Amino acid sequence: MSTLADRISGLFFLLFGLAMYLWINPNFIETVDSRNIAPSTLPNIVSIVIAASGAFLTLKPTQHQVRNPILMAKTGLYVGLLTAGIYAMSWFGFEYVAPVLALAIMWLIGERRPLWLGLGVVAMPAIIWFLVTQVLGRALP
Amino acid sequence: MKLKSKLVALAASAVIAMSAPAMAQDWKPDGPLTIQIGFGAGGSTDTMGRVLANVMKENTGWNIVVENKPGGGGVAMFTGLSQRPVDDKTIGMGVSIPVLVQLVQRGDQLPFDIDSFDYLGTVAKAELALVASKDAPFDDLEGLIAYAKEQGTLPVATMAPPQVLMMKQTMSTTGAEFNLVTADGGAEVMKLILGGQVLAGFGSGEHYPYLESGDMKVIAGANQARLSYAPEVKTFVESGINAYVDPVFFLAMKQGTNPAALEAISAAIDAATKAPEFAEIVQNAVKGDPINMGAEGTRQMMVDGLANAKILFAK
Amino acid sequence: MVDLSTILAGFGDAFSLFNLAFVLFGVVLGQFVGAVPGIGPIMAMAIAIPFTFGLDPLPAIAFLVGVNKGGLVGGAVPAVLMNTPGTPDAAATAMDGYPMAKQGKPLKATKMALFSSVTGDTFSDIVLITVSAPLAILALKMGPIEVVALIVFAFSILAGLIGNSLTKGIIAAALGLLAASVGQDPENFTPRLIFGYWDLFDGLALPSVAIGMLAISEILHRLSEAHGNMRPAIVAKDTGNPDDRRVTWAEYWSCRYTMLRGATIGTILGALPGIGSTAAAFMSYAMTKASSKDPGSFGKGNIQGIAASESANSAVVGANLIPLLTLGIPGSVGAALIISAFMIHGMQPGPLLFENQGRLVYGLFGAMIMANFINLWVGQLGLRLWVKVVSAPESIIFSSALLLCFVGVSMATSGLFGVAIMLIFAVIGYLMASFGYSLVIFIIAFFLGPRFEKSIAQSLALTNGDLTQVLKSPVAVALLVLSVVSVVWFLRKNAQEDAE
Known part of the structure; x- marks a missing residue:
């Protein structure tokens, strides 16, 4: 039971290394009539190292305990939220998405006090907007 | 609510944009203009780009941001430029030769060609030289070749594919052998020469202080004409190797940019290249005067350069 | 050689109220943006360069x-206070700084x-001012072969940080x-x-x-742990002991060898272009840990760890200014x-800089010394402010930090594409x-990788693929041994620790 985490990650890296070496590297790296070191040399070597180490870890795992799965699932939720935020920014721009994103994150954390919500949702994005566009003259994402 | 008002604003601005074609003289960028420089900070392109941006900013009042996008002698930056949507405010600044050579060598793999851009103008020509330490046992290209033959092989530092091709041309013409060491830019070439790891290398301006101090000497000019600062030194062509490069610093935007924007920005660049403060920095960076071929002239330079590069550098 | 009157004139130029004001402004700006997550000193300098156009060269x-x-x-501030280093070279500082902050000693750690x-x-700086020319010549002798050997040596030192599984350390390095x-x-x-x-x-x-x-992967982890009863981002429980809010002279003095070692490693790696401050910080940290009598206390709030990394x-x-000023590299x-700024102001760093612009170079040295004192002074004030800031509720700290990272990375990489890559690597890191x-x-490994591969390619070109040539370089052989x-x-040390 306690060696499960290492067996899973070891197996993953075994497959990942093999996939890189057998499929991704040959297809996404050009071959050239190289002079000293081919473009694929280093990626191939490290792919093999990853696969071999993964196999070794699967066979000889340590007692590593993975983080609490419930916490990891919660992290997944935040990742989804941030992904949606980036996607929305590409459509509507930072100044419209940032307050919504900040509100969502703060609400998920459990913040309900109006003062802090106001600071995080209105004041912070406004300060960032002012500094970036007005003081530095740069574009926001 | 927010979303809705944003959409309304979008629609409104679209209507305005369509109903009133902007004129060049009253065209203004909506937001900061960005000049993306195809080389890292600290080099001659970077220096000229930053000063150009500053002079343009002073003249026009536009906000201009300078970014470094190094990689592949500018190919990374132009690739990125060709892949982004037309926004009327992103300008690329690079050097012609590395781009043209990549187009000749691997044009089918690059996502752009010379028609992918609208050209704005040029700022200067670069002079490329093969230099060596003052103690090197040769003084010109013939001497270098003879020494390489005598030694069996000789290490030479390059910083971009065109220089590799020039040295390969030298090898096939003369039968001499060179070990070509790829360096990360001109500063590293100088380091390799000074450290004695290579005997010669290419410099596009990084070698000036060492010429002045007497630590280095010029072996050959790599342009079509002789070097302005070392007119006694022969070029590759004069030494019997049919290869030269004439790099030009130029600016371009993505093809399909609003003609009013092109005209306004092109005019701003032209005005900036005439400013004395810009001439001074060009003099420092390339030991020459600013040269602006204009929008049409720049396109012609690229078209002619491509035809020329095909002859010189075809595989 | 530069004569004494030039040196004195240069220092005299530096110590003017006008320059002092610019150095002060620069330090304040640098400390502020360094501490804000997502924006580092490089970004700050890139933004600041255009503002220096109108100035004279020295103040600029x-x-x-x-x-x-x-x-x-x-940069050390968010690393210590929140375990979210804003720049990678502060990551080693977080390893002991953050545990210390959690023990209620945030001010002491920072x-x-x-x-x-x-x-x-x-x-x-003292090395730079006194012996930069001979050091630069030594640095020149480090060719591609020696650089490969040096990077191999750097990797070998990092073996001290691998922890309990060598296999996992190798996988992490290979992924990098x-x-x-x-x-x-x-x-x-x-x-x-x-x-x-x-x-x-x-x-x-x-x-x-x-x-x-x-940074983001740590914030993600902390977000998942957060829940309704709002806590400050750091729990600054006051231990009541005033010694936990300051660094005593005895503590500072006990770190003297650690700092000397760290400063020496940093100076050597800084004089050789391309290795960088992150590797220096970790090498110093690993060596300090290895030479300590109590290696088990590292990573749990040992003040020596902070001293090793930051020095x-x-x-x-x-x-870094040694090869820059003397060779233009x-x-x-x-x-x-900084070279860019030199060139914009019409000066070419290189062999003649000291001769042609000696007064300016010594002015710059004067300004650097001034900046160090100002750093100390502004830092004393600024740190208190930052400790106050991060005792705000974690809800606002984390949401603001995320927004700042979005904006900072988008400015540094010109666009949302860079932000998307940032999120992908946050997930991978998590x-x-x-x-x-x-x-x-x-x-x-990610930092050293490109230099490593390039130096290998250069070495192969120089030696025609003949590896026995390496034996001709005593420096490379020594480093490899x-x-x-x-x-x-x-x-062996790791195995012993495991056995205990």
């Missing part, structure tokens, strides 16, 4: 040096970071090298592993990877930006940390 460059030095001090940073910085190989290959400039995304042609952007892995990464910045992106893979080993010794030694 003094200002930029101030930004750079201030940024180093500021102050130690400040003192050791200024100490390391001053050390390398793999990530580093995205983009153009070092010799033929072909696109590699970019999957049609031409934005990757120049490689995965450093800010995206470093901030994603080190080394700060020393790099001063030493930048040792880092920050140094390249998963790696969850399954017990070292993030710092990944990051260092040392690497083997250090790996064996670290592995």
Whole structure:
């Protein structure tokens, strides 16, 4: 039971290394009539190292305990939220998405006090907007 | 609510944009203009780009941001430029030769060609030289070749594919052998020469202080004409190797940019290249005067350069 | 050689109220942006350069040096207080700084970071001012073969940080090298592993990877732990002991060998272009841990760990100016930006700079010394402010930090593409940390990878692929032997620790 985490990650890296070496590297790296070191040399070597180490870890795992799965699932939720935020920014721009994103994150954390919500949702994005566009003259994402 | 008002604003601005074609003289960028420089900070392109941006900013009042996008002698930056949507405010600044050579060598793999851009103008020509330490046992290209033959092989530092091709041309013409060491830019070439790891290398301006101090000497000019600062030194062509490069610093935007924007920005660049403060920095960076071929002239330079590069550098 | 009157005139130029004001402004700006997550000193310098156009050369460059030095001090702040290093070279500082902050000694930890940073910085400045010319000549003798050996040696020192599983350490390092190989290959400039995304042609952007892995992944973890009853982002429980709010002279003095070692490592690596401050910080940290009588206390709030990391990464910045001023060769992106500023002001760094512009160079040295004192003074005030700021509720700290990272990375990489890469690496970093893979080993391998591959290619070109040529370089041979010794030694030490 306690060696499960290492067996899973070891197996993953075994497959990942093999996939890189057998499929991704040959297809996404050009071959050239190289002079000293081919473009694929280093990626191939490290792919093999990853696969071999993964196999070794699967066979000889340590007692590593993975983080609490419930916490990891919660992290997944935040990742989804941030992904949606980036996607929305590409459509509507930072100044419209940032307050919504900040509100969502703060609400998920459990913040309900109006003062802090106001600071995080209105004041912070406004300060960032002012500094970036007005003081530095740069574009926001 | 927010979303809705944003959409309304979008629609409104679209209507305005369509109903009133902007004129060049009253065209203004909506937001900061960005000049993306195809080389890292600290080099001659970077220096000229930053000063150009500053002079343009002073003249026009536009906000201009300078970014470094190094990689592949500018190919990374132009690739990125060709892949982004037309926004009327992103300008690329690079050097012609590395781009043209990549187009000749691997044009089918690059996502752009010379028609992918609208050209704005040029700022200067670069002079490329093969230099060596003052103690090197040769003084010109013939001497270098003879020494390489005598030694069996000789290490030479390059910083971009065109220089590799020039040295390969030298090898096939003369039968001499060179070990070509790829360096990360001109500063590293100088380091390799000074450290004695290579005997010669290419410099596009990084070698000036060492010429002045007497630590280095010029072996050959790599342009079509002789070097302005070392007119006694022969070029590759004069030494019997049919290869030269004439790099030009130029600016371009993505093809399909609003003609009013092109005209306004092109005019701003032209005005900036005439400013004395810009001439001074060009003099420092390339030991020459600013040269602006204009929008049409720049396109012609690229078209002619491509035809020329095909002859010189075809595989 | 520069005569004494030029030196004195240069220092005289520097110590004017006008320059003092610019150095002060630069340091304040640098410390501030260094401490804000997502924006580092490099970004700050890139933004600041246009503002220096109108200035005379001395205040302009003094200002930029101030930004750079201030940024180093500021960078340690989020690393110590929140475990979210804003710049990768502060990641080693977080390893002991954050545990200390959690023990209720945030001010002590940040102050130690400040003192050791200024100490390391001053050390390398003194080396720069006194012996830069001979050092630069030594650095020139480090050719590609020696650089390969040096990077191998750096990797071998990192074996001391691998922890309980060698296999996992190797995987983390290999993944870092793999990530580093995205983009153009070092010799033929072909696109590699970019999957049609031409934005990757120049490689995965450093800010995206470093901030994603080190800062965002930690914030993600902390978000998942947060819940309804609002806590401050750091629990600054007052221990009541005034010694926990300051660094006593005895504590500072007990770190003298650690700081001296860190400053020496940083100065050497800074004088050799291309290795960088992150590797210096971790090498110093690993060596300090290895030579300690109580290695088990590292990572749990040992003040020596902070001293080791900060003295080394700060020393790099001063030493970076050695090849810059004497040879015109930048040792880092920050140094390249300073060269840019030199050239814009009409000066070419290189062999004649001291002769032609001696007065200005010594003016710059004067400004650097001034900046160190100002750093110390501003830091004392600023740290209190930052400790107050992060005692705000975690809800607002984390949401604001995320927004700032979005904006900072988007500015540094010009667009949302870089932000998306940042989030991808945050997820990778989170998963790696969850399954017990070292993030710092990944990051260092990622940093050193391109230089490593390029130097190997150069070495092969120089030797015609004949590896016996390596034996002709005593420096390379010595470094390689040392690497083997250090790996064996670290592995035995790790095994002993496990046995205990």
